[in-house]
Amino acid sequence: MQANSTRESIVSSADDLFYRQGFEQTTFADIAGAVGISRGNFYYHFKTKDEILEAVIKRRLANTRNMLEQWRANSSEPEERIRSFIRILIGNRGKIMRHGCPVGTLCAELAKLEHLQRDAANEVMTLFRTWLRKQFAAMGHESDADVLAMHLLARSQGIALVANAYQDENFVDVEVGQLLDWLDTCTGVSPRLRAEQSQKEG
Amino acid sequence: MQANSTRESIVSSADDLFYRQGFEQTTFADIAGAVGISRGNFYYHFKTKDEILEAVIKRRLANTRNMLEQWRANSSEPEERIRSFIRILIGNRGKIMRHGCPVGTLCAELAKLEHLQRDAANEVMTLFRTWLRKQFAAMGHESDADVLAMHLLARSQGIALVANAYQDENFVDVEVGQLLDWLDTCTGVSPRLRAEQSQKEG
DNA sequence: AACCGGATAGGACGCTTGTCCTAACGACAG
DNA sequence: CTGTCGTTAGGACAAGCGTCCTATCCGGTT
Numbered sequence: 001m002q003a004n005s006t007r008e009s010i011v012s013s014a015d016d017l018f019y020r021q022g023f024e025q026t027t028f029a030d031i032a033g034a035v036g037i038s039r040g041n042f043y044y045h046f047k048t049k050d051e052i053l054e055a056v057i058k059r060r061l062a063n064t065r066n067m068l069e070q071w072r073a074n075s076s077e078p079e080e081r082i083r084s085f086i087r088i089l090i091g092n093r094g095k096i097m098r099h100g101c102p103v104g105t106l107c108a109e110l111a112k113l114e115h116l117q118r119d120a121a122n123e124v125m126t127l128f129r130t131w132l133r134k135q136f137a138a139m140g141h142e143s144d145a146d147v148l149a150m151h152l153l154a155r156s157q158g159i160a161l162v163a164n165a166y167q168d169e170n171f172v173d174v175e176v177g178q179l180l181d182w183l184d185t186c187t188g189v190s191p192r193l194r195a196e197q198s199q200k201e202g
Numbered sequence: 203m204q205a206n207s208t209r210e211s212i213v214s215s216a217d218d219l220f221y222r223q224g225f226e227q228t229t230f231a232d233i234a235g236a237v238g239i240s241r242g243n244f245y246y247h248f249k250t251k252d253e254i255l256e257a258v259i260k261r262r263l264a265n266t267r268n269m270l271e272q273w274r275a276n277s278s279e280p281e282e283r284i285r286s287f288i289r290i291l292i293g294n295r296g297k298i299m300r301h302g303c304p305v306g307t308l309c310a311e312l313a314k315l316e317h318l319q320r321d322a323a324n325e326v327m328t329l330f331r332t333w334l335r336k337q338f339a340a341m342g343h344e345s346d347a348d349v350l351a352m353h354l355l356a357r358s359q360g361i362a363l364v365a366n367a368y369q370d371e372n373f374v375d376v377e378v379g380q381l382l383d384w385l386d387t388c389t390g391v392s393p394r395l396r397a398e399q400s401q402k403e404g
Numbered sequence: 405a406a407c408c409g410g411a412t413a414g415g416a417c418g419c420t421t422g423t424c425c426t427a428a429c430g431a432c433a434g
Numbered sequence: 435c436t437g438t439c440g441t442t443a444g445g446a447c448a449a450g451c452g453t454c455c456t457a458t459c460c461g462g463t464t
Contacts, residue, residue, distance in 0.1 A: 022314040038443040107367040112224040122367050150373055158360025165309040165324050171352055240413040
């Protein structure tokens with residue numbers, strides 16, 4: 001009954017390879033080589049390459065949910081939880097410099113391919129979005145929680161993309177510092193964002 | 203002597219297709235169909251697909267240089283020039299929502315492919331970087347001009363990537379508004395950034 | 405009218421891809 | 435030992451790819 005463990009190995013290796021090489025660029029031969037199984041054996045576990053992608057995305061969704069739940073459990077203050085999010089840029093700095101953000105690069109690639117799994121990939125990003133939104137709301141930013149969540153999401157993606165292009169370690173540190181400063185200015189009620197919000201509604 | 207115009211048509215169509223579909227996903231057949239020439243005729247103008255990519259990047263470099271020069275010539279104030287840069291997010295909003303930023307998505311794709319033309323693609327981004335750096339320096343931010351340029355670059359890339367994922371028009375408008383606000387706070391000397399800068403040097 | 409050389413069309417080539425088939429392996433029940 | 439069934443290996447298959455060759459076209463020169 002090695003089927004489940006083999007299947008899991010395939011998804012795990014595919015996850016890694018899709019991240020490092022991209023989905024389109026990764027072949028069955030690549031995955032087979034990484035797992036150490038025969039190329040023809042795939043068909044028993046997955047009918048198509050898209051099914052592997054689907055499984056990889058589901059795996060990422062589960063892993064992300066676990067990570068977010070841990071961040072939530074590890075600190076009671078929403079500010080500190082958001083800092084956990086910001087700090088993944090430091091924790092994964094090496095990988096991000098080499099291959100970009102796994103979430104953003106997959107969304108970007110599947111968008112260009114107009115792939116059926118595009119929405120599923122976006123769902124990983126939405127996981128972060130709604131989680132961040134909750135934390136900002138808990139900070140007292142009920143009305144502009146989503147604006148702040150999207151802002152932080154975009155800042156992180158931009159940092160990852162530029163860091164990947166230039167392979168610049170120091171840049172990540174500087175930007176993360178600015179991000180943490182920005183978060184401090186969000187503590188309590190932000191008059192500027194309140195003004196923008198009421199302007200949009202009015 | 204139609205050679206030059208055919209060559210230009212190939213590069214132009216390839217430029218557009220590489221943007222919309224990505225480099226790897228775009229085939230010779232795609233380009234041939236768009237230009238309206240035979241597939242076999244490519245070899246006369248370009249030996250390899252990589253040569254086409256090289257020509258496309260050179261074209262983008264030239265176009266970018268022209269655009270930056272125009273922005274420079276159209277306004278004497280560096281703040282206003284930087285606003286021109288920020289406003290491309292509005293001007294190209296539709297395309298960006300559909301296909302992302304042409305600069306960022308190509309850099310990201312070539313990074314994953316570990317392509318030889320990767321540095322050439324990054325050069326397009328560097329064109330913006332150095333131009334923005336000059337403008338920030340002209341605003342009195344000599345010491346942190348590059349930090350500010352990189353910051354604005356990353357913010358723009360993040361906005362484009364997230365807007366592409368979610369196809370959200372309003373998000374672009376909100377973020378551009380925040381970007382313009384941020385630029386206003388950069389006018390004159392920024393105490394916060396000055397403090398960070400001296401901290402790094404010390 | 406004959407010629408020449410730049411430009412083009414069409415297709416051959418070798419290779420890789422995702423997909424799919426089939427024979428064989430190996431643990432386990434009878 | 436024998437049969438069964440989940441699992442695996444190896445390779446066949448058509449399609450599409452980038453690359454490359456060659457016959458043909460066509461405008462300009464003599």
